[in-house]
Amino acid sequence: MNLIKYRNLFFAFSLLIIVPGLVAFTVWGLKLGIDFTGGTIWEVKFSELQSVDTNEVRKLLDENGAQSAQVAATSQNSTLIRMKATDENKINELKSKLNEKFKKTEIIRLDTVGPTISKELTNKAMLAVAVAIVGIVLYITWSFRSIPKPTSSLAFGFCTVFALVHDVIVVVGIFAILGHFFAIEVDSLFITALLTVIGFSVHDTIVVFDRIRENLKKSNLPFEEVINGSLLQTMSRSLNTSLTAVFVLLALFLFGGESIKYFVLALLVGIISGTYSSIFNAAPLLVTWNNQRARLQRRKG
Amino acid sequence: MLFALIILLTLSVLFIDLPKITIFGRSFSHPNLSKSFIKRDLEPKLGLDLAGGVQLVMSADMSSIPQEDRDNALASAQDIVERRVNSLGVAEAVVQASKSNDKYRLICELPGVSDVDQAISSCQRSAHLEFRQLKKDVALEATASVLPENFENTGLTGKDLKRAQAEPSKDPTNPGYVVSLQFLPDGAKKFEEITKNNLQKPLAMFLDAEPISWPPPTVQTVISDGNAQISGRFTSKEARNLAIQLNAGALPVPLKIESQTRIGPSIGQESIQRSIVASIIGLATVAVFMLFYYRLLGIFAVIALSIYTLIVFAIFKIIPVTLTLAGIAGFVLSVGMAVDANILIFERIKEERKWGKPKIESFFSGFDRAWTSIRDSNVSSLITTAILFNFGTGAIRGFALTLAIGILVSMFTAITVSRNLLRLFWIGKV
Numbered sequence: 001m002n003l004i005k006y007r008n009l010f011f012a013f014s015l016l017i018i019v020p021g022l023v024a025f026t027v028w029g030l031k032l033g034i035d036f037t038g039g040t041i042w043e044v045k046f047s048e049l050q051s052v053d054t055n056e057v058r059k060l061l062d063e064n065g066a067q068s069a070q071v072a073a074t075s076q077n078s079t080l081i082r083m084k085a086t087d088e089n090k091i092n093e094l095k096s097k098l099n100e101k102f103k104k105t106e107i108i109r110l111d112t113v114g115p116t117i118s119k120e121l122t123n124k125a126m127l128a129v130a131v132a133i134v135g136i137v138l139y140i141t142w143s144f145r146s147i148p149k150p151t152s153s154l155a156f157g158f159c160t161v162f163a164l165v166h167d168v169i170v171v172v173g174i175f176a177i178l179g180h181f182f183a184i185e186v187d188s189l190f191i192t193a194l195l196t197v198i199g200f201s202v203h204d205t206i207v208v209f210d211r212i213r214e215n216l217k218k219s220n221l222p223f224e225e226v227i228n229g230s231l232l233q234t235m236s237r238s239l240n241t242s243l244t245a246v247f248v249l250l251a252l253f254l255f256g257g258e259s260i261k262y263f264v265l266a267l268l269v270g271i272i273s274g275t276y277s278s279i280f281n282a283a284p285l286l287v288t289w290n291n292q293r294a295r296l297q298r299r300k301g
Numbered sequence: 302m303l304f305a306l307i308i309l310l311t312l313s314v315l316f317i318d319l320p321k322i323t324i325f326g327r328s329f330s331h332p333n334l335s336k337s338f339i340k341r342d343l344e345p346k347l348g349l350d351l352a353g354g355v356q357l358v359m360s361a362d363m364s365s366i367p368q369e370d371r372d373n374a375l376a377s378a379q380d381i382v383e384r385r386v387n388s389l390g391v392a393e394a395v396v397q398a399s400k401s402n403d404k405y406r407l408i409c410e411l412p413g414v415s416d417v418d419q420a421i422s423s424c425q426r427s428a429h430l431e432f433r434q435l436k437k438d439v440a441l442e443a444t445a446s447v448l449p450e451n452f453e454n455t456g457l458t459g460k461d462l463k464r465a466q467a468e469p470s471k472d473p474t475n476p477g478y479v480v481s482l483q484f485l486p487d488g489a490k491k492f493e494e495i496t497k498n499n500l501q502k503p504l505a506m507f508l509d510a511e512p513i514s515w516p517p518p519t520v521q522t523v524i525s526d527g528n529a530q531i532s533g534r535f536t537s538k539e540a541r542n543l544a545i546q547l548n549a550g551a552l553p554v555p556l557k558i559e560s561q562t563r564i565g566p567s568i569g570q571e572s573i574q575r576s577i578v579a580s581i582i583g584l585a586t587v588a589v590f591m592l593f594y595y596r597l598l599g600i601f602a603v604i605a606l607s608i609y610t611l612i613v614f615a616i617f618k619i620i621p622v623t624l625t626l627a628g629i630a631g632f633v634l635s636v637g638m639a640v641d642a643n644i645l646i647f648e649r650i651k652e653e654r655k656w657g658k659p660k661i662e663s664f665f666s667g668f669d670r671a672w673t674s675i676r677d678s679n680v681s682s683l684i685t686t687a688i689l690f691n692f693g694t695g696a697i698r699g700f701a702l703t704l705a706i707g708i709l710v711s712m713f714t715a716i717t718v719s720r721n722l723l724r725l726f727w728i729g730k731v
Contacts, residue, residue, distance in 0.1 A: 045565075085560075088421060088425075088558050106565060106567075107417075107563055107565055108564075108567070108568055109563055109565060109568060110561065110562070110563035111560075111561070111562050111563075112558070112560050112561045112562075113560040114358075114360075114559035114560045116404065117358060117559055117560050124692055125692070127692075128689070128691075131688055132684065132685050132688045135688065136681050136684055136685075139681060139684060140681075143677050143680075188697060189627060189696060189697065189700075191697075192627070192689060192693065192697045192700055192701075195685045195689050195692075196634070196685060196689070196704070199681055199682040199684070199685030199686070200682065202678070202681040203641075203678040203681055203682050204678070206674070206681060207645065207674045207678050210673060210674045210677060210678075211674075214670070234648075236648055237644050237645055237648040240590075240594065240644045240648075241637070241640065241641040241645075243590065244587045244590060244591075244636075244637050244640045244641070245634065245637035245638075245641075247583055247586040247587050247637075248580075248583035248586070248634065248636060249583075249633075249634070250583075251579045251580070251582040251583030251586065251633075252576075252579045252580075252583060252633060254579070255575055255578050255579035256575055256576055256626070256629075256630070257350070257571075257575050257576055257579075257626040258568075258572075258575075259350060259572070260626045260627055260630055263627065263630065267630075267634070
């Protein structure tokens, strides 16, 4: 089987996922949660009522000075309230008003993030992603320093980063789409997922590249064939590993806790993308890189 | 030999992992050994999202505190909040001080707290320091009379104190550490009056109506310049603690809640059950897959993975790692990583066999060749976990920590446990 021959097809498939995601990201952006925007999220359960009208809750909150409150039902008798960052005293005041009108209420969860904290988090998140990428590029370049001709460790580093950026874009793009259509928000755990995906993506790529490095050292076959052979040899490992990760993540996504659901989803998307990109993008890209370089040299020579 | 060590390791981590159990009215538990050894029990620590509770990020208003005293003031505020939280009886409370870009903050985590409103208001209240003297009608001679309730207010409070500082004693007859007090001009006048009236009598200090430095020091001379010294042959730590407590009254910082997370106890309970179910389903699927795909080799992988899980859980208990939902995700994900190491090795062994190498040779080269892949790929994951650990707080740290521990242990089990199991039972040669 010659995988390398179909490399442009594989690149095209990646574009098919990436382009809509990128468009969604540029047009709509990500739907940012209160971790980044600041605000209060308050889930209230009305223990003694069978059902509760969200409009009534919103009206009551508005009348008592809650700032831009949005109320959505999370079950028959519980609601999720979103408003601008609201301090403790105000919350207690609103709570007693709710108690007056709707009998007993119970706080299921309450999250308030002040504006300074959210701003700091945004800066720290960007810094963390940048540091992670730089750190990994340095490690790859160092780790693959003794790569035999005709490639250079630079090519390996570049292709790894390409696969990594691919995965980040896929996850971000899909969440931009989910954010627009299903109002799924990204929070600080999303950044965590992105960084973990970066780590995994490189993990996968390294396993493939490690085999390519080994085969380049011991075989005299043309470059393309060495790459293809290495891909086929590592294929079942790549798929099996990613399958086991997908199994556990899928179990967490379906049966696990509600608050990490989208965190797990981001990991799931990222790991699937990471497996794809390490097999079908990173290694074939090495061939493209190599051919281009050969062409350039021929033109010069 | 190595195999015996592995058995021993497995049994000892199993011992740590076992929860407290009661059989026929007799309770068996692991902490019997560990109480004296690690000085705390080995119950798993549950984080906020599993135990329910509240996390507060409070910013300290330092505008009225001079620049050089701000670190002291933050340390004092932290001490105060810690004392109050402990008096509420919150078992796993954590109070952290953080300082970034001139922002002083206290992060206060109170998992499992029942009365959240009370907890929040007692965290936020600022400290009140009072100097109290012995009531007039109490006789000094009787030792029994020196009880906290026999003291009355002098009118001298934390507001009159400029700062307290621990320093080594300069008096050779009275070695150790002392705490020096500096009063503000008004306070110095009050203090002079008090020392005049209470010569050779005790002068007690009360923080939030609780006595500190008990029994109280005795006034030795009249002090008129507002510079006093408490000497009691303190160790440096005792003196520092006393200074911190006094500063809490001298340098009160208003605390404002910047952000908070509250999670009701019912949702925590539900999360625990759901995560346990999800983890079991996930791990079982992996085990079935490994058995189905690798057959005989798969059995070794499943045994190795079980030992891996036991070791990781034991480490979580020993460190201790506070378990959160994200932390559980990190752990489950690390199982995926641990399987990866086994898969890499098995695939390599299968390949070597296909190339016609004998069993034993393919076994050795399988491990040797797979090792570089395992090492290089895990280093990149460790780089990201290290960055995550520095980037985040709470949930993110929990995730990074559990994932990192998982990765490290998985490298260990892959090269020791899997290797020895295979060597013993698959090759049949020790």
